[in-house]
Each structure stands twice: as structure tokens, then as C-alpha cells.
Amino acid sequence: MEPWERWKLLWQHGFFALALGPVSFGALAGAGHDPAAVAIRLGLAAGLAGWYGYWFAGRRDPSPAHLPYLLGAAGLWAVMAAVDPALLPVGVAILIPYCLRRPLWAAAAFVLLGAAWLTQGLIMGTLTWSSVLACVVGVVVLGATHGYLATLDHEGRKRQALLDQLAAAQAELAAAERRAGTLAERQRLARDIHDTLTQGFASIAMQLDAAQADLPPGAPATRRVEQAIRTARENLAESRRLVQALRPQQLDGAGLPEAVRQLAARLADEAAVTAHTVVTGEPAALDPATETELLRVVQEALTNIRRHARATEVTVTLSYLDDEVAIDVQDNGTGIPATRPTTGVGLGSMRERVDNLGGTLTVETGPGEGTTIAATVPVSAVPATTGTGAG
Missing domain, CATH: 3.30.565.10 (Histidine kinase-like ATPase, C-terminal domain)
Incomplete structure (x- = not known):
């Protein structure tokens, strides 16, 4: 995992804990001294935390599984809101993983969450202008925070893309330099073989041809010279083949x-x-x-x-x-x-x-x-x- 992705995941876990913790403890305060009510609220909060931890921290499979997580989290959230309306803002914690990954989804969800909270207050008869104002301010603050974080994430991704492009360009340049160096070395070898071995074998063959003309036909020395001529010409042909294999003459210039x-x-x-x-x-x-x-x-x-x-x-x-x-x-x-x-x-x-x-x-x-x-x-x-x- 890239360092930026690792830090982003750590921030996501921190924001989830920050969104879930205060709301849950506030609900505990409203439960009074009833042990059963406290246990139910703690159990639901722990269940939601465990559900989040399984999908975003404990799972080995890196592929996303948005639908199973959202279905399970929505079910727990519905039960928590039914048990205690004070737990309704826990929905913000559920949406934390999508504040950066799905900005539009998160913004729409914040608005729906505020509307649900206002609707519940209206049904229970506790809705006041101050609570409406607080809800609107809360949604605006959440949206602004979300927008800021999404901007940071977008800029981080752009920066990482530029770094990846730079690394690819550097790798391509290095590969081109290696190929150019290899080609230059092949051309140097071809020139050296041509100027030394090829010319040397050609000279040897010419000298042996001249010596063969001065020898009587059928003499033992003549046969040895013929063998030497054949060997020189074979090696001359091989050296020319090596030169041609290193760099075709047709491509020179x-x-x-x-x-x-x-x-x-x-x-x-x-x-x-x-x-x-x-x-x-x-x-x-x-x-x-x-x-x-x-x-x-x-x-x-x-x-x-x-x-x-x-x-x-x-x-x-x-x-x-x-x-x-x-x-x-x-x-x-x-x-x-x-x-x-x-x-x-x-x-x-x-x-x-x-x-x-x-x-x-x-x-x-x-x-x-x-x-x-x-x-x-x-x-x-x-x-x-x-x-x-x-x-």
C-alpha cells in the first residue's frame, strides 16, 4: 500500500471513532442508571464498530464490498435509532469510508441524515427553530469538511499520478540509454572485427593463394596450403557473418x-x-x-x-x-x-x-x-x- 493510501486509511479509522464515540457516550448519559439500557447501547455501538473493523481493517481481500457493509451498517443504525433517537447521528460514522471515495454519495447522505433527524424531531414534537438551525449548520459543516478532505484526496491522487508518470519517464529514458549504449557497443565490435579479423583473414587467404601458385601440383605442401586456404576463407566468411549480425551494412547511414x-x-x-x-x-x-x-x-x-x-x-x-x-x-x-x-x-x-x-x-x-x-x-x-x- 502506498504511504498516502496508508495515511488516508488511518485518518478514516480515526474519523470513524470520532464520529461513533461521542454520540454513543452521549446516548449512554441519556440512558440513566438502567444497566439493561446501557448494555444495549454499548452492545449496538460495539457491534457497529466490529462490523466496520471487519470490512475495512480485518479483511484480507482488498476488493471493495460496499453493498454488504452498507446493508449491515444500515440495519444496525436502524436498530440503534429505534432504541434511542440520540444515536441517529451514528449514520455519519457509517458514511465516513465514503467521504473521500464517493464525495457525491456522502454529501447526499449528509442531507438525508439531517432531514431524517428533523423528521424524527417533528414526529416526537421536539422540533424547534434552534434545532433546525443546528441541523442545517451541522450539515453545512459536514459538507464543508467533506469537501476539504475530498480536495486533499484529489490533489494527493494528482500528485501521485505525476510521480508515477515521472518514474515511468525516467525508466523509459534509462531503457533508451541502455539500448543506445548496447547499439553503440555492437557497432564498435562490428568495426573492430571488420578492421582486424576480417581484413587479416582476407590477407592470409591472398598470401596463401600466391604461395599456392608457386608450388607444384600434388605436392604435400600444396595440399597443406589448400587446407590452410580453405580454413582462412571459412573464418573470413564467419567473421563477415558476425559483422553482418551485429549491424546490417544496409542500415549504416x-x-x-x-x-x-x-x-x-x-x-x-x-x-x-x-x-x-x-x-x-x-x-x-x-x-x-x-x-x-x-x-x-x-x-x-x-x-x-x-x-x-x-x-x-x-x-x-x-x-x-x-x-x-x-x-x-x-x-x-x-x-x-x-x-x-x-x-x-x-x-x-x-x-x-x-x-x-x-x-x-x-x-x-x-x-x-x-x-x-x-x-x-x-x-x-x-x-x-x-x-x-x-x-
């Missing part, structure tokens, strides 16, 4: 739309496919890690088209909606056969990336009808993890 255009143009150049890129809406600023994940989805989809689809035309559509980003990759290829599941490694990798962004991915295909892969993610998406390997 460019946004997601331009990076998608580059991938489509590359497919058109290398696979003799007519590739179109369509961008709709106003490009939104996405988290860099989100752009990387979306570009990986497009890259994997185009790779699958090159390997399996035998398509002649591909359209990549990037749509910026109000609060979502949608990517559709459509081809006119052979489609995915019914015997081949749509949950392979490539599609599984794409689905994992999109799920990681809190989005959805659908695949529409049919034999000879081409394939459409549609991914939709929130504009505010941030990957839960950024370690998904390249598909």
Missing part, C-alpha cells in the same frame, strides 16, 4: 526504407528478378534494434524467394501506419507445396523475430499461386532480446 530498397535491388541484380519496393505513410523513428530485426525478416524472405520460389517478380511493401509498421513480401513464384510445412528454419526465424517485437507474422501461399509474407509490429516495439542469429 540509412533508414529502414532505403535499406529495404537496397536488399530488393540486390536481389534483382543477382537473381534476374523484377523487384519493386513500395513505401507508404510517413516513415516513423523506430528503435535501431527494431529496424535491424525487421530488415532481417525482409532479408530472410528474399533469401527464401531466391532459393525456392523460382519467381520472376517480387514486391516488398513497407507501410507506416498510425501505431504500427507493416512489411509485406510478395512473389509470383511456385508457392509453398502443401507437403512442405510453413514452419521451416527460415520462416521460424522470421516468426521468432516478429514475436520478439510483439507483432504478428502470417504466410499466405498456395501451389503455383506465389507466397505473401506479412509482418506487423508496433511502432514502439523494442526487442526483448537482440541476440537472434541470422536465419
Whole structure:
């Protein structure tokens, strides 16, 4: 429980005791020396206090239960008022929990309580102008007190809401700083690997190629050099894959739309496919890690088209909606056969990336009808993890 809520509850208990105690002791004074009358009044007051304590202090269930409390309290109040009209103001104590929670209810109840007290005085013939004035003044004082407390509660809630918003903004800023730091470190690692390991393996492979040309074919040294060349090239390819996984080259100095255009143009150049890129809406600023994940989805989809689809035309559509980003990759290829599941490694990798962004991915295909892969993610998406390997 928040400190303000705890203090408010303590004040509520105090006001209840203040409203119940004096009225009950005043009724005891009016009971004279009759032990039975005193016991009845004390028992009723204790019963009402216990009923209030059960619902607002002793219950473990934090959910409100207004109707059972009000029904029980109203029944006790009716009995108390019938036993001794002096206990009629106890109704104020019953309404204490709603002075802050339901201001309008409480104000209306104060007016009804005053009217009931005046009506009882009229019926018993004890109503005077002074008692009417006292009743009106009492209702006004109760209403003013209630209004003051309700204002304090309202301001306290506003202050708490501002504090919650500030804490959320600070948490969001800290998360953004962590993501920026992670991205900067990934880019630094990519540059370091490219400038050291990648360049080194490339140089080793070139030197070994030159040395192989000076060796006689079939010689033992030639075979060892061939093995070394193969190992150097494998490690060169692995280092390039690591650099690409850390930060796609297409996103360096460019946004997601331009990076998608580059991938489509590359497919058109290398696979003799007519590739179109369509961008709709106003490009939104996405988290860099989100752009990387979306570009990986497009890259994997185009790779699958090159390997399996035998398509002649591909359209990549990037749509910026109000609060979502949608990517559709459509081809006119052979489609995915019914015997081949749509949950392979490539599609599984794409689905994992999109799920990681809190989005959805659908695949529409049919034999000879081409394939459409549609991914939709929130504009505010941030990957839960950024370690998904390249598909």
C-alpha cells in the first residue's frame, strides 16, 4: 500500500471513532442508571464498530464490498435509532469510508441524515427553530469538511499520478540509454572485427593463394596450403557473418526504407528478378534494434524467394501506419507445396523475430499461386532480446 493510501486509511479509522464515540457516550448519559439500557447501547455501538473493523481493517481481500457493509451498517443504525433517537447521528460514522471515495454519495447522505433527524424531531414534537438551525449548520459543516478532505484526496491522487508518470519517464529514458549504449557497443565490435579479423583473414587467404601458385601440383605442401586456404576463407566468411549480425551494412547511414530498397535491388541484380519496393505513410523513428530485426525478416524472405520460389517478380511493401509498421513480401513464384510445412528454419526465424517485437507474422501461399509474407509490429516495439542469429 502506498504511504498516502496508508495515511488516508488511518485518518478514516480515526474519523470513524470520532464520529461513533461521542454520540454513543452521549446516548449512554441519556440512558440513566438502567444497566439493561446501557448494555444495549454499548452492545449496538460495539457491534457497529466490529462490523466496520471487519470490512475495512480485518479483511484480507482488498476488493471493495460496499453493498454488504452498507446493508449491515444500515440495519444496525436502524436498530440503534429505534432504541434511542440520540444515536441517529451514528449514520455519519457509517458514511465516513465514503467521504473521500464517493464525495457525491456522502454529501447526499449528509442531507438525508439531517432531514431524517428533523423528521424524527417533528414526529416526537421536539422540533424547534434552534434545532433546525443546528441541523442545517451541522450539515453545512459536514459538507464543508467533506469537501476539504475530498480536495486533499484529489490533489494527493494528482500528485501521485505525476510521480508515477515521472518514474515511468525516467525508466523509459534509462531503457533508451541502455539500448543506445548496447547499439553503440555492437557497432564498435562490428568495426573492430571488420578492421582486424576480417581484413587479416582476407590477407592470409591472398598470401596463401600466391604461395599456392608457386608450388607444384600434388605436392604435400600444396595440399597443406589448400587446407590452410580453405580454413582462412571459412573464418573470413564467419567473421563477415558476425559483422553482418551485429549491424546490417544496409542500415549504416540509412533508414529502414532505403535499406529495404537496397536488399530488393540486390536481389534483382543477382537473381534476374523484377523487384519493386513500395513505401507508404510517413516513415516513423523506430528503435535501431527494431529496424535491424525487421530488415532481417525482409532479408530472410528474399533469401527464401531466391532459393525456392523460382519467381520472376517480387514486391516488398513497407507501410507506416498510425501505431504500427507493416512489411509485406510478395512473389509470383511456385508457392509453398502443401507437403512442405510453413514452419521451416527460415520462416521460424522470421516468426521468432516478429514475436520478439510483439507483432504478428502470417504466410499466405498456395501451389503455383506465389507466397505473401506479412509482418506487423508496433511502432514502439523494442526487442526483448537482440541476440537472434541470422536465419
